[in-house]
Amino acid sequence: MFKTLKNDLPASIVVFFVALPLCLGIALASGAPLFSGLIAGIVGGIVVGALSGSQIGVSGPAAGLAAIVLTAIGALGGYENFLLAVVLGGIIQLIFGILKAGIIGYYFPSSVIKGMLTGIGIIIILKQIPHFFGYDPDPEGDFAFFQVDGENTFSEIFNALNNISPGATLVAVIGLAILLLWDRVLSKKAKIFQLVQGPLVAVLVGIVFYSLTQNSDVWGISSDHLVRVPIPEDAASFLGQFSFPNFGEITNPEIWITAFTIALVASLETLLCVEATDKLDPEKRVTPTNRELLAQGTGNIISGMIGGLPITQVIVRSSANIQSGGxxxxxxxxxxxxxxxxVILIPRLLNMIPLSVLAAILFIVGYKLAKPALFRKMYDLGWKQFVPFTVTVLGIVFTDLLVGIGMGLAVGIAVILIKSYQNSHFLHMEGEDVDDGRIKMTLAEEVTFFNKGAILKELDNLPEDSFLELDVRKTRYLDNDIIEILDDFAEKARNRNITIKLVSERGEVINPPSYIEFFKLEPKLA
Known part of the structure; x- marks a missing residue:
């Protein structure tokens, strides 16, 4: 891990600045103490980060759980009772991991995962526009379409455009210019600009701007539009911010229902985020999902024991980590x-950071997740990919994360059922000769994303220095998810000295450079 410290340290700074306001905002949206969001962020980073098998995923409090937390705190009769549900939810996640429930993530189509990433990118941009202009009375963690004050995503943007803060907007524009200049010009000029990251410079400029203009009636930035970290007066007041679960309520059935709900939703969000971050990973590493559930469960037990919110792996922070070179x-x-x-040493300095500068940083993250070229790429893949992708994006933007994913999954399943009603779908292995390392894999007449788990398992179990003959002559429908798996496996095959011979009606190819391009030219699969 220390070999990549030169990449990881700058990335961690960016993730820190992204995570800080989100931790506080999600706590505010959840009706929980602000410090509870920071506890969850710290535990998610240190504990879950150490235990997880994900190399680029980042965990912390999730906006998707805010509504559940807000309702549960009131229904269970207090925050200490809710913390008991978080601890029990963590134990249930450990059981999920032991039962190997992590495979669930493989049964979500690639189009839905890409739609989730794109939808979140759009939401990040839309939700940060009010902060960019220095106007947003809602918490930073509010990622649903309908907001806590009765407004929605778009009405809040219109309100912001009518209440622009000159100072916040100016420093946001300066910060955005610094980020673009750093990313596109300076980082390619000298090594110093790779070591010192643009987001750090933008934040420092924001602090200096606030310090110089705080007494100005025109250019001053209101305290409502700054980061707000709780400031303890002494060690006793700092320790007083921690809360502890009320184990006396462990026999309360409502506690157990809330615990199971937290475990189920947190596990689902985590597994979807794992699937998405693995696709974004430049090195195409695969996260062990059962180990991830064990890590998340341990994190939730510890977070609940000391007063923190429930934890999941979070796509906003994870994508910021990847885009920043982690x-x-x-x-x-x-x-x-x-x-x-x-939060211990410099809370007062943190409280001088304008939210508009952090909005500029998140603009870049959101744009990289939702590039316009991706819509064209998904359209070119055909309606079976484009329709679930589009439904997922629209569902996330106009409802919330889980509802949008559910809508996309429902459409994806409908598409597969329409395509699959004529034929069954299965994976068939034959002719394995252990002695000479030659293995023949014949794909069925129809192979869909339902087969991802089985195919991944077979490919990962191939021994080093083996020869794989992949026969697709009988295949009439090959899902794009399977083609992506083969494309991702090509890099692993080279590292493990595995030779792949692809046999199709057009002939035989040894180690094709791109499976996606190859199958585009296969008439029956195009």
Whole structure:
């Protein structure tokens, strides 16, 4: 892990600045103490980061759980009772991991996962527009379409355009210009600009701007539009911010219902995020999902024991980590230590950071997730990919994360059922000769994303220095998810000295450079 520290340290700084306001905002949206969001961020970074098998995923409090937390705190009769549900939810997640429930994530189509990433990118941009202009009375963690004050995503943007803060907007524009200049020009000019990241410079400029203009009637930035970290007066008041679960309520059935709900939703969000971050990973590493559930369960037990919100792996922070060059789990762990030390040592300095500068940083993250070229790419793949993708994006933007994913999954299943009603779908292995390392894999007449788990398992179990003959002559429908799996496996095959011979009606090809391009030219599969 320490070999990539030069990449992970700058990335951890970016993740820290992204995570800080989100931790506070999600706590505010959840009706929980602000410090509980920071606890969850610290535990998610240090504990879950250390235990997880994900190299680039970042965990912390999730906006998708805010509504559940808000309702549960009132229904269970207090925050201490809710913390007991978080601890029990963590134990249930451990049981999920032991029962190997992590395979669930493989049964979500690629189009839905890409739609989730794109939808979240759009939501990030839309939700940060009010902050960019220095107007947003809602918490930073509010990622649903309908907001806590009765407004929605778009009405809040119109309100912001009618209440622009000159100072906040100016420093946001300056911060955005710094980020673009750093990313497109300076980082390619000298090594110093790779070590010192643009987001850090933008934040420092924001602090200086606030300090110089805080007494100005025109350019001053209101305290409502700054980061707000709780400031303890002494060690006793700092320790007083921690809360502990009320184990006396462990026989309350409502506690157990809430615990199971937290475990189920948190596990689902985590598994979907794992699937998405693995697709974004430049090195195409595969996260062990059952180990991830064990790590998340342990994190939730510890977070609940000391007063923190429930934890999941979070796509906003994970994508910021990837886009900023993070290469190993050290970036997640270091960001957790940054959160810990900053709330202890420099809370007053953190409270001078304008939210508009952080909005500029998130603009870049959102754009990289939702590039316009991706819509064209999905359209070119055909209606079977484009329709679930589009439904997922629209569902996330106009409802919330889980509802949008559910809508996309429903459409994806409908598409597969329409395509699959004529034929069964299965994976068939034959002719394995252990002695000479030659293995023949014949794909069925129809192979869909339902077969992802089985195919991944077979490919990962191939021994080193083997020869795989992949026969697709009988295949009439090959899902894009399977083609992507083969494309991702090509890099692993080279590393493990596995030769692949692809046999199709057009002939035989040894180690094709691109399976996606190859199958585009296969008439029966195009």
């Amino acid at each position: 290469r190993s789990k050290m970036s997640a762990i270091i960001h957790g230590f940054f959160l810990l030390t900053s």
